[in-house]
Amino acid sequence: MRPEAVARLAEVGDQLLGTSHRQPRVKDQVRRLQEGLARLFGLPDGYEVLLAVGGATAFWEAAAFGLVQQRSRHYVFGEFSSKFAAATAAAPWLETPDVVKADAGTVPSASPAEGCDVQAFTHNETSTGVMQQPQRVDDALVLVDATSGAGGLPVDLSQTDVYYFSLQKGFASEGGLVAAIVSPAAAERIAGIAESDRYVPTFLDLATALDNSRKHQTYNTPSVSTVFLAAEQVDWMNDTFGGLDGVVAEQRRKAEAIYGWAEARDWASPFVVDPDARSLVVATIDLDEAVSADQVNAVLRANGVLDTDAYRKLGRNQLRVGMFPAVDTADVEAYTACVDHIVEKLA
Numbered sequence: 038m039r040p041e042a043v044a045r046l047a048e049v050g051d052q053l054l055g056t057s058h059r060q061p062r063v064k065d066q067v068r069r070l071q072e073g074l075a076r077l078f079g080l081p082d083g084y085e086v087l088l089a090v091g092g093a094t095a096f097w098e099a100a101a102f103g104l105v106q107q108r109s110r111h112y113v114f115g116e117f118s119s120k121f122a123a124a125t126a127a128a129p130w131l132e133t134p135d136v137v138k139a140d141a142g143t144v145p146s147a148s149p150a151e152g153c154d155v156q157a158f159t160h161n162e163t164s165t166g167v168m169q170q171p172q173r174v175d176d177a178l179v180l181v182d183a184t185s186g187a188g189g190l191p192v193d194l195s196q197t198d199v200y201y202f203s204l205q206k207g208f209a210s211e212g213g214l215v216a217a218i219v220s221p222a223a224a225e226r227i228a229g230i231a232e233s234d235r236y237v238p239t240f241l242d243l244a245t246a247l248d249n250s251r252k253h254q255t256y257n258t259p260s261v262s263t264v265f266l267a268a269e270q271v272d273w274m275n276d277t278f279g280g281l282d283g284v285v286a287e288q289r290r291k292a293e294a295i296y297g298w299a300e301a302r303d304w305a306s307p308f309v310v311d312p313d314a315r316s317l318v319v320a321t322i323d324l325d326e327a328v329s330a331d332q333v334n335a336v337l338r339a340n341g342v343l344d345t346d347a348y349r350k351l352g353r354n355q356l357r358v359g360m361f362p363a364v365d366t367a368d369v370e371a372y373t374a375c376v377d378h379i380v381e382k383l384a
Contacts, residue, residue: 038209039363042269046262053265058258066264068253073271074216077188077281081195083221088214088264089246090257092203093184096215097124100155100180101131103230103243104199104223108132110150110177112169114139115162116350121182122157130235141165141351142321144314149175160200161186164348166321166357167314172196178223187216188274189288189318189362191281198223207318209363210266214259219247274362284362288317291360291369295320298373304328304380308355321347322356328380330354336379342372 053062071086080086089096101124111122111134125134135153139145144167150156158171160183168190171181178198183190187200188207194200201217204210219227224247231237231244239245240257249256278284296315299305299322308321324330333356334346347355356376360369 038266039270039273042209042266042273045269046265049265050262054261056261058261059254063261063264064253066261066268067255070216070264070268070271071250071253073268073275074218076275077271077284078192078194078200078218079280080218081220084194085219085224085247085250087217087219087243087247087250088255088259089217089243089250090214090255090259091240092212092215093182093201094120095241096201096217097121097182099241099243099246100199101125101128102235102237102241103227104155104178104180105131106154106226106230108134108153109155109157109180110135110137110153111157112137112139112145112147112159114143114145114159114165114167114169115141116164116348117184118159118162118182121159121180142167142309143311144169147172147174150177153177155180158182160190160192161316161318163206163319164351165308166316166319167309168316168318169314171200178226185359185361186316186318188271188281189284190316191285194218194220198226204263204267206359207361208267209270209361211260211263214255214263214267216267270363285317287366288360288362291364291366292317292320294366294369295322295358295360295373302377308353318359318361320356320358320360321353322358324354324356326354328354328383330356332383333376333379337375340375342375345372 074086109125113119137145156177156179158181161168163185180199181197183202185206187202198220205212227243245256296307304325308323309315345358347357
């Protein structure tokens with residue numbers, strides 16, 4: 038989070054926090070966030086911004102109820118890309134999902150999926166630092182989990198039908214709220230399922246969420262600070278970088294800084310071999326066996342540099358660095374200098 042955004046929340050908190058989410062001052066913040074996202078992404082005609090309480094985890098369940106008609110295709114290449122597949126597999130009203138797997142550190146190839154009415158992509162695999170570019174390959178709806186990629190990776194929204202994400206990564210806010218950029222085809226699918234005899238829990242009802250979003254509100258009470266901080270971040274991204282293309286250009290500079298640094302060291306290397314698949318928002322760097330990533334991270338942590346541990350289930354001697362839009366490029370460069378210093382002293 039940018040300190041300026043937190044300070045701004047403190048300035049306006051007594052005018053905003055603690056009131057009903059259906060009051061004009063809160064709905065104004067929801068509208069501000071929706072309009073800011075529309076400007077940032079340059080929404081195609083007819084696309085709209087849905088907001089709902091629950092985050093991406095709840096959205097997987099909501100999608101199983103309200104977007105998948107019979108069967109979904111999932112591309113799985115890490116821990117987080119497997120979760121939506123697990124949600125549809127557990128839904129007794131759906132057919133067993135079609136799952137295409139790739140090894141950790143690689144990206145699966147998209148292909149037509151006969152009998153599937155949803156193609157499920159993950160824009161950024163947070164556990165491994167691999168990015169996948171969503172695309173239309175058949176007539177199925179294209180659903181994209183973009184929680185850690187949105188706002189920092191390039192995307193052609195015309196190739197997607199539901200581009201959904203939580204706000205605690207690229208949008209420098211808190212968790213618990215999900216935003217989804219919804220195409221007319223997806224809105225039609227949501228309405229069609231809502232009119233069918235399928236049972237859908239109210240909390241997970243996307244038709245209800247979409248109806249409320251069109252009124253600049255959420256059905257359930259949101260964290261107003263989450264909405265405000267995300268709106269601050271989106272306005273900052275638009276004003277500073279002029280939209281997504283400008284943000285992505287800065288992300289490329291960060292990626293070049295950390296991947297280039299790793300390639301120039303004989304004790305470090307990018308985990309993702311294919312340069313085109315290396316994430317612009319989460320970098321994973323393997324260390325030589327002689328350099329303990331746990332020890333490096335312990336020294337960093339003792340000096341106030343936090344949260345660059347590898348994903349625990351991956352089980353690699355690795356650094357994993359979040360370089361989301363609110364992270365300065367200079368901080369990425371300072372981080373690599375810190376690691377150099379630690380490794381030199383440990384040696």
